[in-house]
Amino acid sequence: MLQINNLSKKYGKQIAVDQVSFSVPDGRIGILLGPNGAGKSTIIKSIAGLLRYSGNIQIQEFPAKQMEAKRIFAYVPEMPSLFEALTVREHVEYIRKAYGSKITEEEITDMLERFELADKQDKMGNELSKGMMQKVSICCALTVKPRVILLDEPMVGLDPKAIKELKEVVRELGQQGVTVLISTHMLEMVEDLWDIMFVMEKGHIIGSYTREEVGDKDLDALFFEMTGGEES
Numbered sequence: 001m002l003q004i005n006n007l008s009k010k011y012g013k014q015i016a017v018d019q020v021s022f023s024v025p026d027g028r029i030g031i032l033l034g035p036n037g038a039g040k041s042t043i044i045k046s047i048a049g050l051l052r053y054s055g056n057i058q059i060q061e062f063p064a065k066q067m068e069a070k071r072i073f074a075y076v077p078e079m080p081s082l083f084e085a086l087t088v089r090e091h092v093e094y095i096r097k098a099y100g101s102k103i104t105e106e107e108i109t110d111m112l113e114r115f116e117l118a119d120k121q122d123k124m125g126n127e128l129s130k131g132m133m134q135k136v137s138i139c140c141a142l143t144v145k146p147r148v149i150l151l152d153e154p155m156v157g158l159d160p161k162a163i164k165e166l167k168e169v170v171r172e173l174g175q176q177g178v179t180v181l182i183s184t185h186m187l188e189m190v191e192d193l194w195d196i197m198f199v200m201e202k203g204h205i206i207g208s209y210t211r212e213e214v215g216d217k218d219l220d221a222l223f224f225e226m227t228g229g230e231e232s
Contacts, residue, residue, distance in 0.1 A: 001025050002047070002148050002179050007055035009042050016042045017053075018203045024181050024196060026147075029174045031190050032183040033223065034200030040183040041078060043200075044152045047181075048075040059148050060179075071099060074141035078152040078183075080133040082125035088112075088136055089121040095143045103143050111139050114165050131157045138166060148179040155189045167193055191219050199223060 002024045009017045017039040024030035032040045046053040047064060062069035082091060092112075096103060112118045115135040120128075128136065134157050141149060151170075155163050170193060173180055184190055197214075199207040214222065 001058075001060060002030070002181060003056075003058040003061075004043070004047070005056040005058075007043060007046060007053055007057065009039075009046060009051060009053045016203055017046070020055075020203075020205055022198050022205055022208060024179050026179055027174050027177040028179065028195040029170060029193055030179075030181045030196045030198065031194040032181060032198050032200060033185070033187060033190075035185055038185075038200040039203040040185070040200055041152055042203075044075075044150050044181075044183045047150055048073075048077075072144075072147040074144040074146035074149045076134075076137050076141045076149070076151040076154050078156065080130070080137035082128065082133055082136060084124065084126035086125055087122050088117055088125075088128075091125070091136055091140055092143050095140045099144050101143055101145055103145055108143070111142055114169070115139060115162060131159060131162070134158055135162060138169075142169070146178065148181075149173065150181050150183070152183045153185070154182065155184070155186070163189070187219055187223055 004023065005021050007017055007020045008015070020039070020043060032043065034040050042051065045051045047057055049065060049070070057064035059069035059073050064073075083094075086094065092108060095101070109118070112121065115138065117132070117135055117139065120132065125133070125136075134154070138154065154166060158166065170180055170182070174195070182190060182193075195211055197209045198205050209222075
């Protein structure tokens with residue numbers, strides 16, 4: 001489970017996130033949805049430990065800053081950042097050793113094949129396109145075998161096949177009891193994927209829904225109604 005309680009973050013005098021609280025249970029796929037600048041990435045980076053904040057964040061009931069939480073947590077940033085002098089395979093091996101992951105060679109091989117990286121294992125980080133870097137970042141996160149995983153705009157830059165594969169992987173994680181939180185402003189990318197949705201605007205959660213509650217309602221109309229925008 002991922003629990004956020006009264007999370008706030010300021011940049012100088014500007015309030016980016018204001019007293020936000022929500023939770024995503026085990027085995028559920030949560031979507032943090034909102035326009036650019038709503039505060040989504042600030043929340044994700046706070047959970048990942050990249051920002052100072054006020055409030056409380058717990059990962060599987062451990063405070064997010066504790067090592068017990070970090071060992072079972074994985075993060076795919078919006079902008080992937082790789083080591084220039086490590087190969088694709090060395091990135092995976094580095095994460096496996098750093099986390100003491102019990103991922104098997106067979107699982108690594110399958111993962112690299114799924115994301116079309118098997119024939120690119122010897123390529124260096126600085127030789128990869130943005131899309132390839134994103135795939136490596138996703139594979140590194142999966143190498144952890146996390147109990148909670150955060151993905152910040154994970155489908156930006158991916159080709160259609162990789163997007164389809166990532167969606168399938170996310171569904172599998174949910175079925176395995178992993179807590180998933182995806183931050184995005186592109187509703188069409190996640191409309192077939194989510195269990196719980198949190199709609200953000202101007203640093204606040206302005207609505208939260210479960211798939212069971214929404215039923216057959218049009219998600220675009222619901223989103224624009226919540227944010228006060230106009231459907232195009």
